[in-house]
Amino acid sequence: MRTDTMIRTEGMKALRNQLGIVEAGKFITLIRRDNFDYTEWQRDLWPDKSVEEVFAAAKEFSNYMNANQN
Numbered sequence: 001m002r003t004d005t006m007i008r009t010e011g012m013k014a015l016r017n018q019l020g021i022v023e024a025g026k027f028i029t030l031i032r033r034d035n036f037d038y039t040e041w042q043r044d045l046w047p048d049k050s051v052e053e054v055f056a057a058a059k060e061f062s063n064y065m066n067a068n069q070n
Contacts, residue, residue, distance in 0.1 A: 001011075015024035046054055 012024065015027060018024075019027060049057075
């Protein structure tokens with residue numbers, strides 16, 4: 001299991017890679033300002049999908065990302 005520090009580091013790296021440093025910082029500010037509820041957000045993210053469908057999509061995306069790493 002990864003430590004909290006490892007997760008934070010990888011999360012920030014993912015945000016920076018996807019959004020850039022400025023927008024990654026803005027994203028964090030938005031999350032903190034809006035009293036972000038991760039559990040509620042996840043519940044509402046795919047209301048018409050079953051757990052199995054979400055898992056299959058995540059697995060497919062993971063396989064795609066692994067196959068296309070540079």
